[in-house]
Amino acid sequence: MKVRVSNIQRFCLHDGPGIRTVVFLKGCNLRCPWCANPENIDYDFTEYYDEKTNEKRIIGYDIEALDLYDEIIKDKDYFRLNDGGITFSGGEPLLQIKKLEPLLKKLKDNDINIAIETNLQVSTELVEIALKYVSEFIIDIKVLDKKNNHDILLGDIDLYFKNVSLVSNKKPVVFRIPLSNEYTLTLENQNLIIDFLKNNPCEMVQIFKIHNLASSKYRAIGKEIMEFSHVDDEKVLNFYEKIKNIGVNVQIIKF
Amino acid sequence: MRKIKDLVLKYTSKTRLAHVILVFRYHRKYKNIFKTFVFGVKSLFLFYAPSGRLSKGEQAKKLLSKVKINISDSDRFIYNIDVFKTMHRNGRMIDNISIDYSRVLNESLLDMKKRISKLKKSSYLDDELLTVDAIYTYLDREILAIRHSNRSDKEKIIKYLENIKNGYPKSFEEAIQRILFFNQLLWQSGHGLMGLGELDRILEKYYLNDIKSKKITRESAKNMICDMLHILHKLYWWKSNVLLGDTGQIIVLGGMTHDKKYFCNDLTYLFIEAVKEVQLPDPKVLLKVSKDVPRDLMKLSLDSIKTGIGCPLFSNDEVIIPKLIEFGYDEKDVYDYVTSACWEPLIASKSIDQNNIDSIVFIHPLTRMLETEDLSKINNFKKFMGKYNEYLEEYLINFTNEINQIIWEKSPVLSLFTDGCDKKSVDIGDGGAIYNNYGLTGVSLGNTVNSIYNIKKIVFDDKKYTLEEFNDFRKNNFVGYDDLKSELKNQPVRFGCDDDEIITLTNEITSYADKIISKISNRLGGKFKFGFSAPTYIIKSGNEAASFDGRCDGEAFGVHISSDKSSLAYTELIQFASKLDYSGHRFNGNVIDFMIVPSFIENNFDKMVDFLMLSIGLGFFQMQMNVVSSDTLIKAKANPKDYEGLIVRVWGFSAYFNELPLAYKDLLIERALKNEGKS
Numbered sequence: 001m002k003v004r005v006s007n008i009q010r011f012c013l014h015d016g017p018g019i020r021t022v023v024f025l026k027g028c029n030l031r032c033p034w035c036a037n038p039e040n041i042d043y044d045f046t047e048y049y050d051e052k053t054n055e056k057r058i059i060g061y062d063i064e065a066l067d068l069y070d071e072i073i074k075d076k077d078y079f080r081l082n083d084g085g086i087t088f089s090g091g092e093p094l095l096q097i098k099k100l101e102p103l104l105k106k107l108k109d110n111d112i113n114i115a116i117e118t119n120l121q122v123s124t125e126l127v128e129i130a131l132k133y134v135s136e137f138i139i140d141i142k143v144l145d146k147k148n149n150h151d152i153l154l155g156d157i158d159l160y161f162k163n164v165s166l167v168s169n170k171k172p173v174v175f176r177i178p179l180s181n182e183y184t185l186t187l188e189n190q191n192l193i194i195d196f197l198k199n200n201p202c203e204m205v206q207i208f209k210i211h212n213l214a215s216s217k218y219r220a221i222g223k224e225i226m227e228f229s230h231v232d233d234e235k236v237l238n239f240y241e242k243i244k245n246i247g248v249n250v251q252i253i254k255f
Numbered sequence: 256m257r258k259i260k261d262l263v264l265k266y267t268s269k270t271r272l273a274h275v276i277l278v279f280r281y282h283r284k285y286k287n288i289f290k291t292f293v294f295g296v297k298s299l300f301l302f303y304a305p306s307g308r309l310s311k312g313e314q315a316k317k318l319l320s321k322v323k324i325n326i327s328d329s330d331r332f333i334y335n336i337d338v339f340k341t342m343h344r345n346g347r348m349i350d351n352i353s354i355d356y357s358r359v360l361n362e363s364l365l366d367m368k369k370r371i372s373k374l375k376k377s378s379y380l381d382d383e384l385l386t387v388d389a390i391y392t393y394l395d396r397e398i399l400a401i402r403h404s405n406r407s408d409k410e411k412i413i414k415y416l417e418n419i420k421n422g423y424p425k426s427f428e429e430a431i432q433r434i435l436f437f438n439q440l441l442w443q444s445g446h447g448l449m450g451l452g453e454l455d456r457i458l459e460k461y462y463l464n465d466i467k468s469k470k471i472t473r474e475s476a477k478n479m480i481c482d483m484l485h486i487l488h489k490l491y492w493w494k495s496n497v498l499l500g501d502t503g504q505i506i507v508l509g510g511m512t513h514d515k516k517y518f519c520n521d522l523t524y525l526f527i528e529a530v531k532e533v534q535l536p537d538p539k540v541l542l543k544v545s546k547d548v549p550r551d552l553m554k555l556s557l558d559s560i561k562t563g564i565g566c567p568l569f570s571n572d573e574v575i576i577p578k579l580i581e582f583g584y585d586e587k588d589v590y591d592y593v594t595s596a597c598w599e600p601l602i603a604s605k606s607i608d609q610n611n612i613d614s615i616v617f618i619h620p621l622t623r624m625l626e627t628e629d630l631s632k633i634n635n636f637k638k639f640m641g642k643y644n645e646y647l648e649e650y651l652i653n654f655t656n657e658i659n660q661i662i663w664e665k666s667p668v669l670s671l672f673t674d675g676c677d678k679k680s681v682d683i684g685d686g687g688a689i690y691n692n693y694g695l696t697g698v699s700l701g702n703t704v705n706s707i708y709n710i711k712k713i714v715f716d717d718k719k720y721t722l723e724e725f726n727d728f729r730k731n732n733f734v735g736y737d738d739l740k741s742e743l744k745n746q747p748v749r750f751g752c753d754d755d756e757i758i759t760l761t762n763e764i765t766s767y768a769d770k771i772i773s774k775i776s777n778r779l780g781g782k783f784k785f786g787f788s789a790p791t792y793i794i795k796s797g798n799e800a801a802s803f804d805g806r807c808d809g810e811a812f813g814v815h816i817s818s819d820k821s822s823l824a825y826t827e828l829i830q831f832a833s834k835l836d837y838s839g840h841r842f843n844g845n846v847i848d849f850m851i852v853p854s855f856i857e858n859n860f861d862k863m864v865d866f867l868m869l870s871i872g873l874g875f876f877q878m879q880m881n882v883v884s885s886d887t888l889i890k891a892k893a894n895p896k897d898y899e900g901l902i903v904r905v906w907g908f909s910a911y912f913n914e915l916p917l918a919y920k921d922l923l924i925e926r927a928l929k930n931e932g933k934s
Contacts, residue, residue, distance in 0.1 A: 010824035011866075013859045019826065019866060052821065052934055053745050074753055075826045077873055081865045254858045 001099040002062040006040050006091070010075050014253060016115035016136055016174075018084025021072050025090040025100075026060045030119050030153045032142060033226045034180055034210040038218050040091035048220045059221075065103035073112060083135070085113030094118050094126045104133035117176075120163045121155040127163045137167050141177045141205075142184060144192035152183065164200055173202040178210045179236060181229045190239060197248050205243055208253040209236065269344040270304040273445070277302070277338060283499060284492035284914075301339035310378065311665045311682070312385025314342055315444070319393035322443060326397075326404040331428075331482040333412055334435050335397065338493045342445040346662035349684060351503060351595040351611050353450030354672040355604035357457045359437045360430055364390060365421040367671060379670070379680040379687075386667040390440065394419060397436075427471055430461040431483050437672075438487070444668045448496055448503025448596040448611075451487075451538065452603050455508045455522035456591075462522055473521065480529040488535045496596070497790065498919070500536045500910030503596030509552070510543030511572035513590055517547035524555060530566060531559035536902045536909035541594055542567035543575075546872050553867050554860075560880050561856045565904030568598060568846070568879040571871055575600060578842040582784065584690065597790060597907025598877050599694045599844040605674045607683050607779065610694030610843055612658055614791040617764065618699040618812070620646035621706060622800050625729070630722040636715040639722075643707070644767045651771045658693060659778045691781030694843040695772075696789030699796070701750035701813035704761050705804035709743050725803070732801045732808045744805030744819075751818025753830040762836045769839040786843035787835070788815035788877075790906035793918050811922050815848040815906070822932040825849060825866065833874040845876035846907070850930035852884045879904055885927035888912065892920050 004026040012022045027043030028035075039046050039059045046059040072086055079085045086107060088100065093116055097104075107114055115136040120127065130137075143149045149157040167173060177193065179185050184193075197205065209231045218225035236252060243250040278298055282291040305317035322337040342348075362370075364387055371383045398416050401409050415429045416436065424430040434451070441449050465471040471479075487504055494502040508526055509519040523542075530540050542548075542556055556567050572590075579589040584602060592600045599610030624646040633639050663684035670676040676687035713719045720728075733740040748754045750761065765787065772783045789795075792812040801808045813819060816832050832847045856863050870878070881904040891898035891912050901912040903923055912920065928934035 011826040013862045019862060019869070053741060055741070055745075074830065075824075078826050078866065078869050081869060082862075084865075254854065 001065065001102075003065045003068070003096050003099045003103075004043060004060055004062050005068070006037075006046075006059050008068075008072055011078075012087065014255065015087040015089060015117060016083075016085070016138060017113070018082040019075065019078040020084055020087045020115070021075050022087045022089050023068065023072055023093075025088060025093045025096050027095050028091040028119075029095060029122060030092065030155050032153055032178075033183070034178055034228065036211065036214045037089075037091070038214060038223055038225075039221050043091075043095075046221050049222075050220060051216060065100050066106060068103055069106055073107075073110075076112065079112060083113045085115065085135070087115040087117060087138070089117040092119055092122060094120075094122045094130060097126050097129045101129060101133075104130075108133045119155065119160075120167070121153075121157070121160045122163070124159070124163055124166065127166060131167065131170055134171065136172050136174065136203075138174045138176055139164060139167070141175050141193055141196065143189060144196055145188065148183075148189075168200050168202065173200075175200075175202050175205045177205065177207045179207055179231050179239065180210045181231055181235075185231065185235065185239065190242065194242060194246060197243060198246055203249065205248055205250045206253045207236065207240060207243070207250065208255065211255055269346070270307070270341070273304070273341050273344065274298065274302050277493070280493055280495065283495075298339060303340045304343045307343040307345060309343075310382055310385070311342075311667050312382035312389070315382075315386045315389040315667060316392065318342055318444070319389040320396070322393070322396075324397055324400040326400045326406065328405045330486055331479065332432055332435050332486050333397065333401065333416070334439050334486045334489070336439055336442050336490055336493075338490065340443070342664070344445060344664045346664040346684065348445050348447065348664050349607060349609065349666055349669060350447040350449070351609060352448075352601060352606070353452040353505070353507075353593045353603045354437070354441070354669070355457075355591075356434045356437065356452050356454070358604055358672055359419075359433055360424055360457065360461075363421045363423065364394075364419060371671075371677065374677055374680055377680045379676070379682055382665070382667040382682070383671060386671060391420065393440070394436075424461060427458060427461040427465045427476060428479055430458055431479060435483065435486065441668060442494065444666065445664075446666065446669065447494070448501075450503060450505040450507070450593055450596065450603075452593045453507045453510070453591060455520055455526060456518070458522055459520050473525070476522075477525050477529055477532075480525055481533050484529055484533050484535060484538055487538050488533075491537055497794070498905060498908075498910060498916070499914040500905065501596070501790075501908045502537045503908075504538035505594060505596060506538055506540050507593045508540060508542050508567070509548065511545040511576055511590060513586075515545075517545050517549070519549065519552055523552065527552075527555050527559050527567060530564065531555075531562055534562065534564060534900065534902070536564065536911060539565070539908060540567040541570055541598065543570045543572050544871050545572045548868070548871065550864060550868060554864050557856065557860065557864055557867065560882055561853060561860075563853065563882045564902050565879060565881060565909035568877060568907070569867070569871075570594070570598065570600075570877045571875055573871060574837060574874050574876050575842060578837050581838060582840065582842065583782070594844075595694070597696075597844060598788070598846055599696070599786065600842065601694075602690055604672050605688060606690035606692065607663070607673075607686070607688045607781075608690055608692045608694060609663075610784075611696055611790070612661070612693055613654070614696045614698045614789040614795055615651070615654065615768065615785055616699050616791075616795050616799065617647075617697060617703040617768075618706065618799060618802050620650040621703055622802065623650070625726050626800075630726055633722055636711050639710065639715070640707075640763070643764075647764075647767060648771050651768060652775070654695075655772075655775045655777075655783055658695075661778075686779035686781075691777070691779035693777045693781060693783050695783060695785040696791065696844060697785050697787045698789040698791045699799070699812040700761065700764070700787045701817070701819075702802050702804045702806055703764060704750045704757060705743075705746065706802045707764075708749065708757060708760060709746060709803045712746075729801050729803060733805070740805045740807075742805075743803060747820075749804075749818065749820060750813065751816070751820060751823055751828050751831050753827045753834075758831060758834045765841055766836060766839075769841055772840045782840065784840040784843040786841065786845050788844050788846040788848070788906075792906075793922065811918070814922070814926065815846045817848040817926075819926075819929055821929050821934065829870045829873055829875050829878075832876065833870075835876075837876055842876070844907075847875055847878045848904075849878070849880045850926050851880050851882045852931060853882050854884070856882060879907075881923070881926075883923070883927060885924055885931055885933060888920070888924045888927055892924065
């Protein structure tokens with residue numbers, strides 16, 4: 001069974017513990033307006049115009065999952081300290097988890113730490129497969145109001161809540177919150193997040209400003225990027241304090 | 256008449272060159288024609304070198320009795336160099352080495368004299384005796400000047416200097432002063448790029464004694480080290496070789512020991528703390544590392560690197576020590592290796608090892624072959640490589656032949672501190688040292704690998720063009736073929752990538768060079784060695800025609816072991832470098848050169864320490880980091896006044912960005928942009 005990959009990136013320091021290699025998979029069920037990897041949203045191959053080299057290329061290729069193994073463990077010597085390893089990201093990697101299963105098994109058999117970056121708004125059946133192999137879940141917290149989550153992101157918040165409680169009872173969880181004034185940092189959403197964190201244990205919450213690094217990617221795939229207002233450091237710090245005050249381990253990430 | 260003859264001799268020898276270089280160096284720093292003119296005129300009166308007809312010992316006597324001595328009232332240490340006076344020179348001055356300063360701490364002038372007096376009569380002996388006498392005179396003159404100075408601590412300093420004659424240092428401060436005295440003597444005698452050696456080992460006992468007796472504290476010791484760094488830096492405009500900052504004042508710290516443990520002490524930390532604190536581009540620090548290096552030492556090193564000063568450079572003993580033994584250095588010596596001005600290993604006070612004589616330009620024989628051979632007859636890749644090897648062999652033979660024409664100027668001063676010379680009664684310049692090897696640096700290896708890889712893919716595998724057609728594009732500097740040039744430049748697989756084919760090709764080229772080099776001796780009876788990183792990536796590229804890596808006529812070569820691939824993972828480059836073959840003669844400095852954005856280290860500090868620790872085990876040879884952002888460099892280029900203190904790593908040294916020639920500034924900006932994925 002072939003998986004559809006967009007990129008393999010070595011030496012990633014923000015996507016799980018230790019030093020990691022991240023496998024980016026194509027296709028996502030959500031449509032977050034701030035998405036940092038717009039080239040991975042569509043499962044279909046994506047035409048990409050590289051401004052730097054002036055060349056067109058196609059993002060995405062199909063490969064037998066097991067054939068990825070040698071490539072992604074090239075840095076295995078770097079995984080030794082502090083639980084480094086492989087992170088599956090995307091897009092939404094759980095959408096291809098069935099096809100990934102033989103690879104996940106092989107990684108696990110070889111004691112390679114596996115993390116997954118997921119929105120977790122997918123069928124619970126897929127989450128259960130991941131639970132067999134994945135050591136750490138990095139789960140997004142985005143827009144928690146049911147209607148907004150559906151209307152803005154095309155997500156299913158009930159499914160999300162159900163999956164979060166399933167995962168957080170079994171595996172270490174890191175929550176990630178992209179910060180935008182327009183969506184995630186509205187007062188209403190902030191309160192929902194605080195309530196949510198009170199009820200769902202985690203190792204850590206990482207918060208970060210949505211970054212504009214993706215703007216060239218949007219241009220390259222011919223999509224419009226939404227303009228976001230600047231998020232003040234003070235606002236980030238206030239939110240950080242709010243989370244800290246409920247006794248949750250929180251970290252501000254800078255890319 | 257005699258004076259006129261001397262003058263003629265002076266100005267027809269290389270001494271004249273030394274005078275010209277002095278004025279050039281002054282202008283390089285101050286960039287003011289009027290000031291340079293005044294300096295030039297002044298130098299006509301003040302410039303002095305003893306007559307070349309005198310023996311070297313007599314010259315030393317003349318020189319050291321004429322050197323002008325200025326005693327600073329404010330500096331803690333006495334360090335006095337008269338830039339207008341030097342030794343006469345016909346041959347090439349020995350430079351780019353360190354002596355083992357523990358010798359001058361453990362041996363007084365009287366001891367030296369006694370040691371030499373036991374030698375059989377020879378001109379070598381005469382020169383050595385005269386030189387020791389000259390040092391006595393020099394010391395006395397300096398002591399007298401101190402006596403006449405306004406220094407409040409003159410009695411203490413005079414005692415330190417008197418002790419050089421027939422005593423030994425009794426404190427940390429005195430030991431530093433003594434090292435500085437002999438270091439100044441070497442510079443004054445015309446030896447450039449003088450390293451400082453393993454100061455943490457050498458100074459340990461003095462430091463510990465003083466700490467124990469509460470004579471000093473850790474903090475006051477650090478202040479002394481800072482003062483030492485400041486005073487060594489003072490004349491950097493004059494000490495700098497090719498570019499400002501390139502002084503070769505390298506301090507070597509830490510390292511593996513005979514029993515394979517890791518050595519470091521409080522001074523290892525103090526020296527790194529001090530270089531971080533003084534924020535000067537020079538002197539610089541090289542830290543020898545092994546798998547057992549303490550994590551907190553790596554953290555401190557990264558903290559220093561993070562400031563952008565470019566040091567310490569890491570030298571991996573896990574890889575280097577076995578290569579030194581394999582090459583033929585005595586196992587007793589190798590754990591104390593130091594390096595030449597950049598990073599080329601040598602054994603202090605036992606070798607002349609001139610490790611930076613010149614650079615092998617790997618692309619040169621390839622270009623020559625493409626311009627000379629009937630390319631229609633080269634119809635497969637095997638034949639192609641066979642031909643390249645033929646040209647590489649011819650090039651290396653001619654190149655080393657030329658190098659073997661170099662005559663080294665005798666140096667009784669250096670001989671005084673070098674093992675082997677007494678035993679043979681032969682000056683270091685004539686091959687008196689125990690080790691007499693020559694080191695070549697290597698440049699454009701990456702350009703060559705990428706060129707050959709592209710030729711293989713496009714001509715022999717894909718058969719897109721014939722070799723002749725392909726070569727026509729190159730000969731025309733790719734004019735009108737921008738797409739092809741871009742394709743060549745942007746091959747996803749290239750030098751620096753963790754790719755089996757690239758690694759094999761790189762090792763094939765260097766193995767062949769090693770085979771040839773290993774058959775050649777130098778004129779002192781030593782061997783040649785070479786490395787893959789060199790200071791000459793701009794200096795040597797100017798006359799080299801376009802190459803198949805998409806490089807245009809005269810464009811700069813790749814820098815050391817680095818990749819021009821945008822956003823290449825640091826781990827990938829380390830994996831690549833760790834798989835290169837450094838055996839045989841291939842250990843004359845092999846440095847990975849990273850560009851890193853300051854915020855990247857700041858935001859990922861602990862993981863970067865993990866990265867460094869794990870990389871040592873993987874087996875890189877040496878590594879340095881240039882911590883700077885393209886944004887800062889671009890602004891600094893446009894508004895130099897706002898960035899006067901901005902330091903960058905250039906080759907094996909750091910420099911003020913503002914003081915670099917334009918070509919170096921632009922290359923740094925280009926590399927920073929690539930690293931950040933912006934070009």
